[in-house]
Amino acid sequence: MSNEQLQNYIKELVPEVVFEENTQYLVAVVPTEKIYAITENLKKNASTAFDYMLSLTGVDYPDSYAVVYHLESTKHNHLIVLKAKMDKQNPKIDSVCKVWPAAELQEREVFDFFGVHFNNHPDLRRLFMDEEWQGYPLRKDYKDEINIVEL
Amino acid sequence: MSDSKIQENLQKEDAYYVNMGPQHPSTHGVLRLRVGLQGEKVIHVEPHCGYIHRGIEKMCEKDTYSQIIHLTDRLDYLSANTNNEAVCLLVENALGIEVPERVKIIRTILDELTRLASHQLWWSVMGMDLGALTTFFYGLRDREKILDIFEESTGGRLLPSFNTPGGFMHDIHPNFVPRTKEFLAYFKKKLPEYNRLLTGNVIFQQRTKGIGILSKEDAIAYGVTGPSGRASGFACDVRKHHPYSAYGMVDFKEILYTEGDSFYRYVARMDEMWESMKIIEQLIDRIEDGPYTAKMKPIIKLPAGEYYQRVETTRGEFGVFVISTGDKTPYRMKFRSPNFANLSALDYMSRGFKIADMVAIMSSLDLVIPDIDR
Amino acid sequence: MKEIIQYFSDVFHAVKSLLTGMRVTGYYFFHHKEIVTQEYPENRATLKMFERFKGEVLMPHTESNEHKCTGCGICEMNCPNGSIEILTTFETVDGKKKKIIDKHIYHLSMCTFCGLCVKTCPSDALAFGNDFEHAVFDRQSLTKVLNKPGSTLNKEVKE
Amino acid sequence: MAIDIYDFTGMTSAIHESLSAVLSPAATTIVEMTIIGIVFILFYALVGLFLVYAERKVCAFIQCRLGPRRVGPRGIFQTIADFIKLLMKELLMTKNADKFLFNLAPFIVIIASFMAIGAMPFAKGLHALDFDIGILYVLAVSGIGVIGILLAGWSSNNKYSLIGALRSGAQIVSYELSVGMALMTIIIFAGSMQLSEIVASQANGWWLFKGHIPAIIAFVIFMIASTAETNRGPFDLAEAESELVAGFHTEYSGIKFAFFFLAEYMNMFVVAAFGATVFLGAWMPFHISEMIPYAEYFNMGMDFIPGFIWFFGKTGMLILLMMWFKWTFPRLRIDQLLTLEWKYLLPINLVNIVITAFFVLTGFHF
């Protein structure tokens, strides 16, 4: 599918979706509460078949936290970027582990660094930091006087 | 709960847990695996990462793009040059800079040399993990020659930090071409020896064939890329499907197998070494005189936006994701590391096999721990 | 019957593959010319590093104890780890106050040999040295002052 | 026939007679025992030190390295330096270990190898323990060593050690059979289990050559099985360092570790010496058939070489072979190890015994 066809397909699937302009790949900002349904559909549907998740990234935007999914189809060779934004007070999103098992560790990483809570995740614990670690290091407002040395 | 789930939980209760790592000879670094065993049988593997987590992504947020290069060296230290290149390509693409063809060719040659060196080390260590200690020395002996090439041209053996946005730090050494040719001639004689010593060995084959089978669907779902993914039939070679640098100019084969067991992950890497040599041979005579870098501003500022650059490192697809606000430092930088995705499949692959097989599976995945922890 | 033939051919191939491997190792056992290791501390006299080897950052001085560092601070700014600190003083030449280098402090313990300081130096005052034997008992002694005491700025360097 | 120009029988009996001339029989025995004890301790230490050095050199040459070179000329004193270092290391014990068994294990391992070494015929007349069931004795005593390994693994209270110990148990239990059966072919040929008689029966040719194909098969099986019995690579599953860190001796430190290490080498010596005795005629020189012209001169030349040199030469060759195995092959997995024994070595061995018996019956051997 070309980017336009993809755009139309997703627009049909979820009317609320917003597409960013002038981007490298097709970027769709999707409603957070529907992320599981959308991803599942995108994977199962034979005409999209996004079976390969390149990366799952957490981002701390000035106004919101976001999870960015880079998806590729090995069958059709098209690539799409999904973006789900959450408010800063209580970041919560559905886990996509059931769609791509690769997401399990990556979601743990995002939880570890951004404090984004993934619903239905089988084992949501800190991955890199200690279990007792306070705070979420990759947030922009994270302060650590001991370990982060400002040059 | 489904029946299989109950069964699994019962097994977990029955199991006893052994920690492999952080200080263990076969984890090649400081990865901790909590292995649930029943007798010798592995029923559950739980990776615990973070023992060498250095917060590189956080550090990148306050470094300029030229400074980030030296951090990417330290992700997957065995494909340092390729990691450097990923950031450089991202910056060049974002700024719309066309680098000279000479730079592209040299980058590709260095990439393939890195790949060869890394595969040699992997071969050495794979043999060692299976108990054949001699392979370790043979592999390192040959790798030394590549490191010499790197040292002579870039000044660094393992971590060259040679690429910069636009080109290179400085020009390659005049000895680069003859030395590389000499190495190729040498290694073509040594690679069959590897096969005689290890590949054909009946014990080795028994230890790896049919062990840790990963189907194509699972490989894609877990995002297992690189030779490990291609041994399962997952056509994921970025060099082939999204050519960068000079890969569009050369003819090479994407190694694909469908068996997906430890042995074919091994064979895929061995075949890749031949392909790498083929690529270098095609390019080595095409290095012409010319500038070693494109014209760059002293301070690089990426236009605001989000960029993603993928390259093929030795272990799979390496991705750099940058969100720029137009500043000289990135707003957010994320590295999609191949080892992290490969590690996630380890539990699935090693269930039901023996503890010795788990070691074989792990070394056939060729994990580099700093790349996982970042 | 077929199974029995298979059984013995398995044994035969197994033994053959083992002997092939033993031939490789046996070859090296008898050919001592193939030995590649060096006896490191003893071969110091003959050990030669490649000229570009990044062992440490140096500031080359001429015979008349002149260096090229103007104290501009570009290397300090470019260093990703803060391994370089530049302390400047003022010197009065011809009645004009002029900024010159006082101490070019280099923390070898923090250096990652990325080469940015050498590359970006506008007056080529820095270079890489080949020395790699940096082991010391005291971490403090890895902090070095690169400009030698009493050294002056080379006249040829433009401000 | 071997000419007895290097017969030690005279020497030993002379010592015995001169001692009993001045001492009472009981005192004579005690003095003799002391002499034998001191000689064997020295011999044991010397062989141990040499083997460790040899292994390091052999593996270095195989791996394109130089090996130890610093201590003494060509590093020959390296193992002595290592021994002193290990002696000066603190002995550690984990707090959960079974203290008595933990300390007992190195004793058992060393004593087992010591008792086996006593039965080796080093040269004519140099044979400390010559039982009429010599082969059975060596088999039995070398089997005791595994108890030490099992105890060491179990008493450490460490999971790696336990897995290693149990692996070693399964391994020895299996390979003991093959060693015994491989030796049985030679017992059938020689018609005796006394080591001195087996050696004597090889005066005009070693069983490896005299015994035809069955003896060669038995020899190959013996080498494989005994390598496995000594826990050496490629059968070093009990201490598989890539899986179990150090297996059964993970928790041992200092001199206690050194004894496990030493026992492995001494067991290797025992096995090689045993193989040399049974298959290659111990101190019997190499003779060629009288049919070949000038054979008698060649044979006389061979006789001129002292018996103990023959013995140590043969043993050394077998040890080299075992080292060569170790530094070439990857390690087997536990189930493959047992498959090799039960599906390959054991059936082949059973058939081989029948063939041997048939050969002996028909006189179809030299």
Add this chain to the structure above:
Amino acid sequence: MESEGLILFFIIGAVLVGAAVAVSSFAPPTSTNPQKAETYECGIPTEGTSWLQFNVGYYLFAILFLIFDVETVFLFPWAVVMREVGMVAFVEILIFLTILGLGLIYAWKKQALKWD
């Protein structure tokens, strides 16, 4: 010099180890640290007991070994006298080994030799 020799070798073995351990228990410098007495499990405190129940796979082989080892004991005396007794011994052992071999084949077919 038969049974007393056995005792002798037993004693010298014990003396060698005992002496070395004795020297090593007072000669080296010591330092006390509770960490040193921890069980080694790659730097992580071990979970649960290490004296645990183990897979039955090992025991099956131990039983098989027992069977075959007893047979070997029968074979050794036969092997010694084989040459003297002649044909009778050969036929007898043929029958004996056939039964033994059938037992092995039975175990093989029953997957008893397959490790799980």
